[in-house]
Amino acid sequence: MDVGYLVNRVEKHLQTIDPNQLAIKLETEESWTYGELNAWSNKYANSLKRMGVKKGDRVGILLYNNLAYFALYFAIAKLGAIAVRINFRLESEELEYILNDSGCKVLCFDATLSKKMDVIRTSIPVKEYVCLPKNDQPVPDWSKNWEVLRQGDATFAYRSDIDKSDPVMLMYTSGTTGRPKGALWTHENTLWFSSMQALKWGFDSNTVGMTTGPLYHVGALEDIALAALLSGGTVIITKSGNFDIGRVLSVIEHEKVTDCFLFPFMIYEMLNLPEISSFHLDHLQRIYSGGDPITSWAIDQLKELFPHIGLVQVYGLTEGTPIATSLDPEDAESKGYTAGKPMPFTKIKIVDNENKVQGFDTIGEICVKGPAVATEYWQKPEETETTFINGWCHTGDLGYIDQDGYLKISGKKKDMIRSGGENIYPVEVEDVLIRYDGIQDVAVVGIPDPKYIESVCAIIVPKSDIALTEAEILDFIKGKLASYKKPRKIVFMDELPRTASGKVQKFRLRELYR
Template sequence: MDVGYMLDRVEPRLQTLRSDKEALAMETGETWTYGTLNEKANRYANALLDKGVQKGDRVGILMFNSLEYFAVYFAVAKIGGIAVRINFRLETEELAYILNDSGSTVLCFDSALAERLEPIKDRTSVKSFISYDRDSGITPGWAEGWDVLEKGDQTLSRRPVIEETDPVMLMYTSGTTGRPKGALWTHRNTIWFAAMQSLKWNFDGNTIGMTTGPLYHVGAMEDVALAVLLSGGTVVISKSGNFEIRRTLDVIEKKRVSDVFLFPFMIYEMLKLSDIGSCQLDSLETIYSGGDPIISWAIDRLYDLFPKIGLVQVYGLTEGTPIAVSLDPSDAKTKGYTAGKPMPFTEVKVIDDRGEPLPAGEIGEICTKGPAVVSEYWNKPEATAKTFVDGWCHTGDLGVLDAEGFLTISGRKKDMIRSGGENIYPVEVEDVLIRHDAVQDVAVIGIPDPKYIETVCAVIVTKPGRSVTEKELLEFIEGKLARYKKPRSFVFLDELPRTASGKVQKFRLREEYKHLREPQVNS
């Protein structure tokens, strides 16, 4: 079985799903039925085949949230291609790296992002640029218009044989070496992960699930959305940019959403609304949230205001099962400090530095195993061998299992920063800042933030006799890093604290400067 099965069910050869059932709905009002989504996917698939895309070829998707995003993804899946879903917040050189590393030959992109692509259009592996230009109406001269895809035939007759072990998606995650790694998802990973969620949370044709994140992220598509589609329900899609919790709540009310994924900072914004108690959320049954644990005051306030809404906290990672562990609503008040228990068909263990399992109560590295754990990083054999061992994904996160099997996240073995639902690895930012000719040494850490959980803080040591301002450093990194990776705070020191072996003691820096942007929480 392959990912295309989710849509094939409306075709005569299967006919197990009504073609007139609503599949997708943008928060702005546009909707597609399963029949329309399948027809669009087939058209796009035929057009890609006409362009020479073959099984195993990579097709980049650099688009804002839209109904068409799903059609492109399914089109690539149906012809055995690999969808490279790219973060639209990345800057020019970051985009060039991903396109070339993946070897993408076709790129479907939003025309609003053309300025970032034009400088690299002749130095990537991409042979065909296809511009989605609904909002701007402008297709750059070096790209083809979206009509190229729309003109494809609606019947897909040239479909190759696809095995469940064939790759379907390449998701780049921030890397510890300063370059992101591509986690390679198979059709098996995708179908199993969707089925695991559907089984766990009883999704069916009546489920209306809303995704609030960017579709390039597993937290927006693989989490909840694809599971709802597999179950024959309806997916409501938030538009990209300028997130407003009040607007999201309005959509939940209007579309009668039953299940929604909200990142922690979104929940905090919701609970701080002065009129939150008067919001009519009677259709909403479950809120899913991940990335960071929900602080206790928010859990208490949510249940005080909306006792009928269940809160499901989740933990996972792109390559090691995006939702590997979840906390049931019934356990939220007594075990709210934990991430919960493993999902169906998922195993979790905590190991010591020798790789041996630790008993309950002892902190070690979290490892996950199951059908949604990927088997490799794209063209990264050394990183693959280090992370994926005997079917287990070594997450790099620290945690502890209690006697009842609940997992508590204790910290991060790697110095990853979690900001607004995004992963930021300090080495990426350090690699840019150290290039400024006045900077001698730099360490990047995450510090608490009232909205985004953590933000980037750069600790700078200048060269003898040199000085540099925050403004100058921000101007220097402009265009070199995505906006969410840029430091929001700077600290200037004479030297960085280091161990005898020369390693920067970032834990000391985090402790010293954790109050720079300390959250002010109103209970």
């Protein structure tokens, strides 16, 4: 069984779902039934096949949130190809690395991103470009128009050679080496993860799940959305950019959303809305949140304002099961400081530096095992060998399991910065900054941010006799880093604090510039 099963169940030889059931909708606007979603994915699959896409080929998706994103993802799955879902916020240099590393044969992109692609076309392996027109932005002459995908045959000849262990998706995560790593997901990973969620929360055809993040994230497609489709429910997609919690709540109210994923900063904005009590959220059963713990005041206020809504706090990572643990709503008051217990079919253990399992209340590295753990990092055998050991994913996060079996996150072993739902590794930013001629040394840390939980702080040591300014640093990194990775604070120092072995003491920097 492959991922295409989620939508081809509407066909007569398989029909276990009503083709007229609403499948996906873009906020309160355009929508597709399951029959339409399946037909569009068939059209796209046949068109990609005509372009030469074969089993195992990589197809890049560089799009904003829309219905076509789902059709394209399922089309790639039906061909036995691999969907490379790319962050549209990245700059050309970052996109160049991912497209080269993955070896994408075809790239499907939004017209507003044409300039980013045009400057790197001669240095990437992409053979065919397909552009989705947007507003007045023209389709470049070096790309096919999206219309070529729409013109495919709506009847698809399914492959019989797709195995559950075949890869279906390649998701790039920030790496400690300064370059992102591609976590490889199989059809089996995806179907298991969808099933785990549906089982845990009792999804069915009445489920209306809403995703508020960008679809290039597992937190927006694999979390909630695919589980809702597996259950015959409906997925509501939010538009990309200009996030507005008032608009999101209006959509939840209008579409009678039952399950919604909101990052912590979104929940805080929601609770701080002066008109929050005017929204009728009677159908909303659960709010899921992850990435950072929810503060106690927010838990209490949410319960006071909307006692019928259950808050589900989750922990996970792209390569090690996006939702590996979850905290049930009834435990939020007594165990709200934890990430809950393992999901169905998932195991958690804590190990020390020698990989010895630790007892209760002892901090160590969090390891995850289960059918939704990724198989490997794309073309990175050394990183694969150190992260995936005997079926366990070594997350790099620190934590402990308490006496009641609840996981408590203690820190970030890899110094990851979590800002507005995005993962940022300091070395990515440091590698760009150190290129500037006037910089002798640099360290990047995360500092508290009232809105985004954390933001990037760059501590810079200028070369002797050079007077650097914040403005020239920010001007230098334009076009080299996605906007969310750029420092919100820049500090100049004479030297960085280091250990006897020469390692930067980042904990001291975090204490200084909190």
